Each structure stands twice: as C-alpha cells, then as structure tokens.
Amino acid sequence: MTTPDDDRFSPNAATRAKAALKRDPWDLPDVSGLVVGVLGGTGDQGRGLAYRLARAGQKVIIGSRAAERAETAAGELGLGIEGVENAACARRSDVVIVAVPWEGHAKTLQALREELAGKLVIDCVNPLGFDKKGAYALKPEEGSAAEQAAALLPGSRVTAAFHHLSAVLLQDPETERIDTDVMVLGESRADTDLVQALAARIPGMRGVFAGRLRNAHQVESLVANLISVNRRYKAHAGLRLTDV
DSSP states (O other): OOOTTSGGGSHHHHHHHHHHHHSOTTOOOOOTTOEEEEETTTSHHHHHHHHHHHHTTOEEEEEESSHHHHHHHHHHHOTTOEEEEHHHHHHHOSEEEEOOOGGGHHHHHHHTHHHHTTOEEEEOOOOEEEETTEEEEOOOTTSSHHHHHHHHOTTSEEEEOOOSOOHHHHHOTTOOOOOEEEEEEESOHHHHHHHHHHHHTSTTEEEEEOOOGGGHHHHHHHHHHHHHHHHHHTOOOOOOOSOO
C-alpha cells in the first residue's frame, strides 16, 4: 500500500525522473570493473564476444555444459579468460551474455534460474530456421528469444543486444575495429546504459537504445536478412544507424 509520503510521490522523486529524461544519452557508466560471463562461450558468437571484451580489458568467464570444453576454449583465446561450466559462470559473473544455440535456449536458462537471479542478462540469441531458400526468422511463443528469457528468469534483469555481429570479425585478431552499431533493448534505462557501455568498450562499436523487450523480435529477425546480404556480397555486414 502506498501513501502520500511514499518516495515515488515526493518532489525529489519527480525531480529525479525529470533529470533522467534530460540526461545525455551518451553519458554512460564505467563498466570496466564488471565480470562478464558468456554462456555458450565455446560457440563462434560466444567465443568472439568473449575475445573482444577481454581484448578491451574486461574480465571474462566463458561457460559451457562441459567444464573441459570451456577450459580448452579459454586456453585458446588467452587474454586471462577463464573457462568453467555454465552454473559457475553464471554465479561468478556480474553480467551474463546468453549466446547459446536457439534449440537449447529455454533448457539452458531454466537450469540456471537460481544462478542468474539478480544478474544483468544480455540475450543475443536469434531464433532462425534454414531451408533451401536460406535463413528465415522464427517467432517464439513469448514473442522473441529475449522475452522468453525474461519469462524464464523472473529474478533477473533481462536485456537484448549483440545480435548483428559477425562471428568471423569478432574472432579475427587482425581486425582492430568493428565499425557497427549494437541495438540494445530492455525495460530499465540503468540496465540498457550498462549494456551500451559494454558495447562501447569494443573499438568501433556503439550501443544504441532501441526500445523495450517487446520490440526484440524484429531485431532478432533482422539477422536473417544480414545472412542473405553476406552470402550475396561475400561480406560480414553489420548495422549503422544514421543521424544518431
């Protein structure tokens, strides 16, 4: 029950809310001290994100269903990256990136609900199907992979980002910069600011707020179009947003 004295109705609360709306959207927090875990860190996208963030100076732990596979991948990547099984990765991390295959998405998150409670979760999974015509988007019952994650992890702060990045470029040590924008979605500005700041740690990359989780489906689906672009033009296309 609330009362007229509740902090949400106080003049100070109203002032803080107005100040937040006026705040510079590029005034992002310092995330250099956060430990980032990558579930699915032995796959191409997970390895690439782990490598880029660690190369930027972030402490990174990669997780896998098998600790041995995670340890092997971490050893190959170097840069102080650690490899552990998924539950330990979730427990030891401040921020957890979900980069598992879509087919194992729900099962993985259900098994880690307790370990992920209270964590900032970044879902970068793209539900896709493939046939002789190429890649096409799938629509989960919840609306998107990110919304499925939010439904399965009620105790976590779920965001969505890092969908449109080339795993080839992420893993290429000769590529110094990845000039692309990362569309970031979430329910809390504090959380999306943290994700934008993480993206900005990678040279050439920029995180841009792109709406709430209800808008995640079209962001995830766009990957099917990028796959078609890359196949036609033998490229590693990403996104750049104009006039922002």
